[in-house]
Amino acid sequence: MKDTIPNLTQNGPKINLNIGKYGLLVALLLLCTALTIITPKFLTLPNIMIIVTQVTINALLAFGVTFIIITGGIDLSVGSVVAVTSVATATFARADNYPLVVPLAMGLLVGLGFGALNGLAITKGKVPPFIVTLGTMTIGRGLALILSKGRPISNLSDSFNYIGSGSLLGIPLPILILIVVFIVCTLLLRKTVMGRYVYAVGGNEQAARASGINVNKVKLFVYTLGGGLAALAGIILTSRISTGQPNVGIGFELSAIAAAIIGGTSTSGGVGTITGTLLGALLIGVISNSLDLLNVSSYYQQVVMGLIIIGAVLLDSLNKNKGN
Amino acid sequence: MSLKQHYILEVQNLSKNFSGVKALDQVQLKIREGEVHALMGENGAGKSTLMKILAGMLTPDSGEIFFEGNALHSHRDLKILSAGIAMIHQEMLLVPELTVAQNIFLGKEIRRGKTWWLDDRSLNQKATELLAQVGIALDARTPMKNLSVAEMQMVEIVKAISKNAKIIIMDEPTSAISDKEVKSLFNIISDLKARGVAIIYISHKMDEIFRIADTITVLRDGKYIQTKPAAELNQDSLISLMVGRELDTMFPEHTEAKGNILLSVQGLGRQGKFSDINFEVSAGEVLGIAGLMGAGRTEIARAINGLDAPDTGNIYIKGQKTKINSPQDAIKNRIGYVSEDRKEVGLVLGMSVKENITLASIKKHKRGLFVDDASERTAVANMIEALRIKTPHPDQPVKNLSGGNQQKVAIAKVLLSSPEIIILDEPTRGIDVGAKFEIYKLVKDLAAQGLAIIMISSELPEILGMSDRILVMAEGKQTATLQKAEATQELIMQYAMPQ
Secondary structure, three states, X not given: OOOOOOOOOOOXXXXXXXXXXXXXXXXXXXXXXXXXXXXXOOOOHHHHHHHHHHHHHHHHHHHHHHHHHHOOOOOOOHHHHHHHHHHHHHHHOEOOOOOOHHHHHHHHHHHHHHHHHHHHHHHOOOOOHXXXXXXXXXXXXXXXXXXXXXXXEOOEOHHXXXXXXXXXXXXXXXXXXXXXXXXXXXXXXXXXXXXXXXXXXXXXXXXXXXXXXXXXXXXXXXXXXXXXXXXXXXXXXXXXXXXXXXXXXOOHHHHHHHHHHHOOOOOOOOOXXXXXXXXXXXXXXHHHHHHHHOOOOHHHHHHHHHHHHHXXXXXXXXXXXHOO | OOOOOOEEEEEEEEEEEEOOEEEEEEXXXXXXXXOEEEEEOOOOOOHHHHHHHHOOOOOOOEEEEEEOOEEEOOHHHHHHHHHHEEEEOOOOOXXXXXXXXXXXXXXXXXXXXXXXXXXHHHHHHHHHHHHHHHOOOOOOOOEHHHOOHHHHHHHHHHHHHHOOOOEEEEEOOOOOOOHHHHHHHHHHHHHHHHOOOEEEEEOOOHHHHHHHOOEEEEEEOOEEEEEEEHHXXXXXXXXXXXXXXXXXXXXXXXXXXXXXXXXXXXXXXXXXXXXXXEEEEEOOOEEEEEEOOOOOHHHHHHHHOOOOOOOEEXXXXXXXXXXXXXXXXXXXXXXXEEOOOHHHHHOOOOOEHHHHHOOOOHHHOEEOOEEOHHHHHHHHHHHHHHOOOOOOOOOOEHHHOOHHHHHHHHHHHHHHOOOOEEEEEOOOOOOOXXXXXXXXXXXXXXXXXXXXXXXXXXXXXXXXXXXXXXXXEEOOEEEEEEEOOOOOHHHHHHHHOOO
């Protein structure tokens, strides 16, 4: 007889990278704890306010982008939509020309319009989302500059400025808006038929179609929602800086995509959550704030941010491979 | 027998656990040089796990493997094994944009001497030689994407030969190719045998197994059952080894009770796919559609289901002329379609069993703006019970289920959209014998409940066993409609062959 081989198992000690569902939350809390110890400036009310307001804009954009990425798409235009919205809103918000509802409606309409345009070109025109939104990104920026003649629009009404600077029960309005939008988006994605369809379209578009789901309608919905949320972000930003700015929002689309991806949204579609995206946006916010506090040059900050995006996805894929 | 007694591969007491589930439990397998060794078992029997271990894609927990007489000890040794074993995958691993020659030598490109430059001429020459050796009439410079599925498979085989594989694993190699192509595949297999290459052959098609296998090993529930020369087994004894019980009748009895005509089509056609199709199906009836691959059967199903609109002809639902332009229209008209392609069209693999089952009917489970979780779960639980879907939990991702259970999920989804007419396209493709039987029974039950059923299948015994009437197609044309009493395998084949 041949010799017996005791065992073929060759695995060394296993390192468990499986930080699971709450990994991002744990990472965020650890980071905050560390920062509180390192620098006394971190855990102060003004600093927290700075972080949260920064996060608000990015998170609103990222929520929309999350819906879009779950369907297997992408939206590069949200930064430009922020700029057009900013100009459009500011144009109608100058010192008491119109009632407050007019600039708000104009801003939202512009954003929803851009989103719907993206959606129509993708569904009816069958142009890939990357191309369509690359186009509307450029168009949006151009329109913002044309409408504003390249100049900032200032002298906005007090009632309009209140949106970005006011507060209710001690909580700044932008944060309240973020909380409401967060709840609505979470319910929409997890509890409604449309939410189920969003996952199905991204998980397997053919199967979704064969199941009688109107795939085009779902896509049109997510891009329009993305445009609407970008408009909301644009309005809040404009109100906070009390100026319509055609140059605002450059690169915002990338931070939004980064937040969604760090939050566990898969670029191949079918996977992602609003909570994950919010945590992703918070993590980005806290890291960039801490780098500011630690006086790290903004040049280095970009390198760090890039590494974090890759690191988050890498960790996720290592985890997945563990489970075979 | 000219078989050499030398074992090229011996596997003993091999075990593998996946998070506590024994996928393989003390399995053995002995492969002789130059034999076709069929590995049989229902889905979930452990065939793919065993093959993945042999191909070096998984590490076993315990057991012994001897390759050409040498014991393999470690993971590194297993890599040696994978160099001697090639696997022809169900999902082809070829680059469509590269040529046949470039694909064959992918990863071991021929260079000019020791430089970085490619030697395309030698590459094409060597590939041409290899193709000729195996007797495949293909130009080595053809782009892969221009080939048929069967031709791609041939290229995979040549690729395996080019790396001097001693064993070639073929996993369901005939699931997507025509009968003629099967013939040439079998010729290639006998040629490989003559060169001493052993073939491990996995298939659910019994007739194939008995045509080409020398030896048969049966696995069941991860355990080794038996290895026997194919000559000592027949279909019935093999099936009872696989399922562990006797299947006295494969096809359930069906009492014919025809009702009103629910669906009829007249002069239906779609450019380049099929033309002038006429048939009707009544409540309680099973209409079989037989024909070779590419005869246009699936295309008809897709047309009736609104996935690809027909150019000519009319569809009548209960006598009413009806336009079906989308799957939504089909569902509204109470037509259900179970696609031949579970993975691409039937299911969202990443979603749960529950979400897949209600995908086409989720709107029925709404309370206000939201999905009513309780009512959805009840509907799903009922389906899981009625169709005996084996899943640890309704929230299990459907991709973790076996083929047979995935198919049941796909059928459950369609049933929940309350169809009156169901089109089943290759409902038992790639699923094991036990699950096949359950699906046959289910189809008969549905017919007995008064549904009209159209069943497309490439397996003649299935068509004959299940259908009340059989529509035969060849090259996009309807060549015959046979009554159950007159239909035989020979007659169907006669009408199915292109003239």
